[in-house]
Amino acid sequence: MGKIKFVQIEPTTRCNYKCVFCCGRYFDQVDMDFQIFKKVADSYQDVEKFQIQGEGEPLLHPQFLDMVKYAKDMGKTVQTISNGSLFTRDRIIGLLESKIDTIYISIEAPDDKMFREIRGGSYEKLISNIKLFLELREQYQLQKPVLGFAVTIMKSTKGMFEEIIDLYQSLHMDGGITYHFLNKLPFYIRYYGDKVDNQLLSRAETKLLIHENDRLLAQKQVIDLSDHTTGEDYDNVGNCAWLDHGIYVNVRGNAMRCAFDKEDNEFTYGNVMTEPVEAVEARKSQFVNGAIPQPATLNCEKCHVFRRK
Numbered sequence: 001m002g003k004i005k006f007v008q009i010e011p012t013t014r015c016n017y018k019c020v021f022c023c024g025r026y027f028d029q030v031d032m033d034f035q036i037f038k039k040v041a042d043s044y045q046d047v048e049k050f051q052i053q054g055e056g057e058p059l060l061h062p063q064f065l066d067m068v069k070y071a072k073d074m075g076k077t078v079q080t081i082s083n084g085s086l087f088t089r090d091r092i093i094g095l096l097e098s099k100i101d102t103i104y105i106s107i108e109a110p111d112d113k114m115f116r117e118i119r120g121g122s123y124e125k126l127i128s129n130i131k132l133f134l135e136l137r138e139q140y141q142l143q144k145p146v147l148g149f150a151v152t153i154m155k156s157t158k159g160m161f162e163e164i165i166d167l168y169q170s171l172h173m174d175g176g177i178t179y180h181f182l183n184k185l186p187f188y189i190r191y192y193g194d195k196v197d198n199q200l201l202s203r204a205e206t207k208l209l210i211h212e213n214d215r216l217l218a219q220k221q222v223i224d225l226s227d228h229t230t231g232e233d234y235d236n237v238g239n240c241a242w243l244d245h246g247i248y249v250n251v252r253g254n255a256m257r258c259a260f261d262k263e264d265n266e267f268t269y270g271n272v273m274t275e276p277v278e279a280v281e282a283r284k285s286q287f288v289n290g291a292i293p294q295p296a297t298l299n300c301e302k303c304h305v306f307r308r309k
């Protein structure tokens, strides 16, 4: 296990959307205490990259911008993923002033009807929000934050990836595109209803799509950030990048193996407010070297991260 290189922090589980595949809608709807955020940031002083997002809409946290500024003042690269629905003029200016580096905006289908069916929001509004964001950024003569897309691919949307790339280019977005597949881990599946169960892709389909989507991104010269957490190519990583050098801290301050580990149980590394960072690190080592077994709900073999190998 290497040194921690990236930390993902879940600022909130609250959301204004109800996407069909989102387990966060079944969690307690709470915001992270700012003191927990500070403790994490202070505990991982040397970590370069912070991603501030989890199973909720980050912009709903009343102190989201304070979190970003705190991490930026420490010299970190800060990213988030947003549904993009809350980009009012004031919020955009706040984000510009926060100096956040990258905002990925989630999209599965560049089509009003499908977007509404999946996310429950307006696609047209999303597009006008992105345009306003980029206009204001230009008015303020800033290069950052860069705006990218985060794409969750499912059966009904798998043929739309090229359209999403074209949309990205027509909007003059510049943060790159990261895509991943509808999560197959047992923990997630238990929340899928009929509408989502039949949307899962087989292993063979996933492999083909990785090949095709990477080819499209390269052909259209769009930055491929398909590992949005580490910026690394999993093909070149011996193990899972999360296990090797990542950590996920949930809204309650529990340090977990990865962003897909959602259950606070005996498998967590410990709570950052009550345990010293060394104890959390020691538990992490035990898990990585197999001394702590994997829970059935988080079987790495079923994870799309491992799948990219």
Ligand SMILES: C[S@@+](CC[C@H](N)C(=O)[O-])C[C@H]1O[C@@H](n2cnc3c(N)ncnc32)[C@H](O)[C@@H]1O
Pocket (backbone or CB within 6 Å): 015, 021, 022, 023, 024, 053, 054, 055, 056, 057, 058, 081, 082, 083, 084, 105, 106, 107, 150, 151, 152, 180, 181, 182, 183, 188
């Ligand atoms: C949970 S959301 C939180 C940030 C924000 N609310 C948003 O939707 O962008 C983070 C990312 O996870 C993706 N996501 C949510 N549920 C998923 C699932 N079951 N499988 C794969 N990706 C999922 C979303 O599409 C989004 O890109």
Ligand code: SF4
Pocket (backbone or CB within 6 Å): 015, 016, 017, 018, 019, 022, 023, 024, 025, 054, 055, 056, 057, 083, 119
């Ligand atoms: S917008 Fe994000 S957090 Fe909200 S329901 Fe959709 S995926 Fe979940």
